[in-house]
Amino acid sequence: MQNSDILTLNNQSLPPDLGLPPAEDIDAELLDNETMWDRIKIMLRKNKLAAASFVVIVLMCLAAAFAPFLTPYEPNKTSLKDRLAPPSREHILGCDELGRDHFTRMLYGTRVSVMIGLLPTSVAMIIGTVLGLMAGFYGGKIDFVIMRLADVVLAFPSLLLAMVVSYTLKGGIISIFLALAAVKWARTARVIRAQTLSMKEKEFVEAARSLGVKKSTIMFRHILPNCLPNLIVLLTLNIPESILDEASLSFLGIGAQPPSTSWGLMVFRCKPFLFEYPWLAIAPGVAILIFVLAFNFLGDGVRDALDPYLKD
């Protein structure tokens, strides 16, 4: 901790308005053998908002996993006598136009968002990482082909490309999976390629090469671990984006199909009742907002914490 004391002292001894930025708490605690994870832990301790967001995300994931235990109702069981019932003790958020418990359907909808947030994003990022590593490492024609393809994908507005893909595949959750994966790999590939290019020139890669280590081993054992901070930051950007994209596509009727549930689809289905039964359309939107906001707050904190690694 001596290190940090000196830093704070130095900072205090300077006249206040010399234009120097205040030594950030996180940097002050940076020690030589600190890992990326230590920095994230320190950030979570300092940044209350990010910590709270982390808790919210964990809670929502748990709610998705244990949905059947958290509610006495079935998500698809209709009951005409409860049609458009207002919120009450039995039905916290009331019932929808088919008398299904709204809260229950929202709980089950969490599953779609968690899945969409994680699965296509991970697939896209794995593909993007492998392609980015190859492009950066091999260079030449491979690099040219992969990067021009990435340029083309990035030229499309992502929601439109996802729309066209779901059009081709006739809608449904699976087509959203594929659509999002098809759109999201390109950015990862671009970032990982840039990182690979700078890593390729480093001594440790040179050393591995002169020892005759296989190319694939150099790529995946030596270069890939150094891309981890970039990948984590990309993940924090991609997850909330995917969740929002799924919600938008489902809202347009080309995502999740009834009777399955998804927050976006629920807003879409309850739109006609907006003026008489506003809570029906508003509640799922609140869920989307909270979930996405939590990811963005956490992502912001993580980005700040990993900043020194990214400049490498």
Add this chain to the structure above:
Amino acid sequence: MAKYIIKRILVAFPVLVAVSLILFIMLNVVPGDPVTVMMREHIKPELIEVFKERMGLNEPIFVQFGKYVLNALRGDFGMSYKLKRDVSALILEAFPHTIKLAIYAALVAWFIGIPAGIFSAVKQNTLVDRAFMSFSLMGVSLPVFWAGLLMQYLFAFKLGWLPVTGYYSPKYYVLPAIVLGWQSAGTIARLTRSNLLEVMKNDYIRTARAKGLGEAVVVVSHALKNAMLPVVTMMAMQVAGLLGGAVMTESIFGIPGLGRITVDAMGTRDMPLLQGSVLFITAIIIIGNMVADLLYAFLDPRIRVE
């Protein structure tokens, strides 16, 4: 500069061609042929073949693509299956509505985003900063369609201040512009803030302060000029995005712009209209990004050197 411009255009052109090829292939391999969509179910199977032949659907896909591109270059994007009208006419009808919405939204984004970013940077790590940044992060996290519905409920239905949907006078554009602009404002505020903070670390800012200049002068006339470079580029890119990308907002507020016809074409499986509008939107965005790059190079000579 001229060399840079030419280089940048040469990069954009192949991308545009590739985009249209990919789009064409994706939309033309769809199972279920357009003739059935056009004629609905009650058509004799023999007639389907006749129509397919007449529409050139039996030719190899690359020949079809070649014809499509040649026609598109002459402004002919084919005829809408459902509306039985020229796709280019439909696009040209929709575009002015989108332009109007994009301008209003951009104004909202700039008038909120830039001052918010400056304030946050000047008051870094204070309550004001946190509030502005949370607000802008909220803009980025907001599902646009839901924000639209919420505003319709609140300002149109409950308070009755503004109309719910439509496009008849500027009043109708207030809610859509706020919904759409908030999102862009968030991005602009964050970019302005981080760039300004970066620039404020420079020696010349310290010199300006040492000369005894007031903080406002230092920020506005010394720091802001350099900090705004990337923001201006972002603004240009956003306008391109707004021109093409107001899909959700237009559908919710019933504005018959480009986004709206794209969604409608999707719903009715009207392939030529979908293809034409997506291609048009993508072209706008590609060209917009190119303009943004050129603008950046024009404003910052350092870019041109490499």
